[in-house]
Amino acid sequence: MPGATVDPVGPNRHSAWVEHAIAALADAGYQRGGARLAVIELLARQGCAMTAIEIDDRLRATDQGIGRASVYRTLEQLEELKLVHRLEMGRGMASYERIEPSGEHxxxxxxxxxxxxxxxxxxxxxxxxxxxxxxxxxxxxxxxxxxxxxxxxxx
Amino acid sequence: MPGATVDPVGPNRHSAWVEHAIAALADAGYQRGGARLAVIELLARQGCAMTAIEIDDRLRATDQGIGRASVYRTLEQLEELKLVHRLEMGRGMASYERIEPSGEHxxxxxxxxxxxxxxxxxxxxxxxxxxxxxxxxxxxxxxxxxxxxxxxxxx
DNA sequence: CGCTGGAATGAGAACAAGTCTCATTCTCTT
DNA sequence: AAGAGAATGAGACTTGTTCTCATTCCAGCG
Structure with a gap:
């Protein structure tokens, strides 16, 4: 990767977590899929918790047009594998944020x-x-x- | 109240909180009402959080037959006056428990x-x-x- | 490569918790 | 006892989430 050593901290600074998540899903026997990847990449970019609704809205707006069912399904799978944390801080709706393998939180x-x-x-x-x-x-x-x-x- | 000094700790051990709540509601300008009182007395008897659904079910089963709207309305009022604490611990449903004026929790x-x-x-x-x-x-x-x-x- | 079986996906129906509306009943004051 | 306004309850409605199922996609195989 020539020239790739510049600016390791940028918009993709959390790509390590994307890799981690993809690997964990593969280990758990899941196949790859575009919707799931989109959810993962969106969460990877967030600095703090994001509501399920926001996640859904954002991904629906994409040209990919990801379905609600896929969003919620993916969030559930990620939670199950301890890749994201589900929080309920508001009036009855869930938020999600990624779990760092380092334990930092x-x-x-x-x-x-x-x-x-x-x-x-x-x-x-x-x-x-x-x-x-x-x-x-x-x-x-x-x-x-x-x-x-x-x-x-x-x- | 003759003979009433026996057994101060019993099923009504938290009646002090009932009084406290009634007084706070009166101070806030609320009138008395049977549904609200029933919610208060039920919460007074609990040792830990109770879900809104449980509260509603229990009070509906009463011969008074208290309505859902009254239950939720009362819980909201009690929360507003810091008489109860609203918690979200489960899969998207709220629980309530009384707040002790002592601050003990x-x-x-x-x-x-x-x-x-x-x-x-x-x-x-x-x-x-x-x-x-x-x-x-x-x-x-x-x-x-x-x-x-x-x-x-x-x- | 193109097939094929099972996994992933998305549209929309279904569900559950909670909120709102409004006609009726109750409280409190006079 | 009467009137004004608060409290109540039945049920419609909303909202966030889950379920269903037909279609599309992925990955191993010939």
Missing amino acids: HHHVVCEKCGRVEPFEDPGLERAIGRLQGRVGFEVSEHEVVLRGRCPRCA | HHHVVCEKCGRVEPFEDPGLERAIGRLQGRVGFEVSEHEVVLRGRCPRCA
């Missing part, structure tokens, strides 16, 4: 007035949750923290 | 297999979240932590 603050969502991360919080794992009777595999309040604009 | 572990929900509390976690408040740009008024995994039975 963030949580969310939601404005209860305008619905704006922002990510944040905090090692102290992660530590507190880590310490908790043994104490609850469950075998915990993931966690989710949502803070609610007013964003600077709405406060 | 718990969080939840959900079994991703069977859907069982259990409460837990942890001061360390609360401290970590408390420390966080200033750092996110929002004016945080509440928070919610959900752990997911396998319950002992499903593990």
Whole structure:
């Protein structure tokens, strides 16, 4: 790949996750398909959670014209394989964001007035949750923290 | 009330919250009503979150036969007045639980297999979240932590 | 290559949770 | 006891999601 060493961080900076997802799907016995790939590539480009509706709308608008069923089906498969995280932060609709294989992740603050969502991360919080794992009777595999309040604009 | 000093802790142990809720509603200018009271009394008896559907089903089964609209309307009002907490832990449906005026509260572990929900509390976690408040740009008024995994039975 | 069997896809129907409307009933004040 | 306005409930409606099934696509095989 001559000349390909320039600008490793760009619009495709998360292509590693695309590869990862494709490999995981292949391992799980799935065949390739255009709709699924489109969902994966869209999620790869997002910095934070995106609602199922947004994903669906965006992909429907594409010249490919991806169907609703394919979008939801793909999201379900990706969730099953722990490639994406399903979140319910709003009024009864799900959002999705990719799971980094590194384990790196963030949580969310939601404005209860305008619905704006922002990510944040905090090692102290992660530590507190880590310490908790043994104490609850469950075998915990993931966690989710949502803070609610007013964003600077709405406060 | 002669003889009423026996057994202060019983099925009505949370009647203080009922009073609190009634007072708050009156302060907010609401009139009394049977449907609303029934919702309040049902929530007062629960130890943990209950889905809107369950609440509705239970109250519909009553000889009072409370309507769906009243149930949802009441839940919305109670949420607005910070008398109950709305949670979304499952597949797209809301649960509600009362907010103690003392600020005492718990969080939840959900079994991703069977859907069982259990409460837990942890001061360390609360401290970590408390420390966080200033750092996110929002004016945080509440928070919610959900752990997911396998319950002992499903593990 | 072109076939073929099973997987992936998309249009639209079906479903479930929640919301809205509006006629009736109830509360509270006078 | 009456009137004004709030609370209620039946049922229509909306919205996000899931299901169905006929069609299209992919991948191994001759």
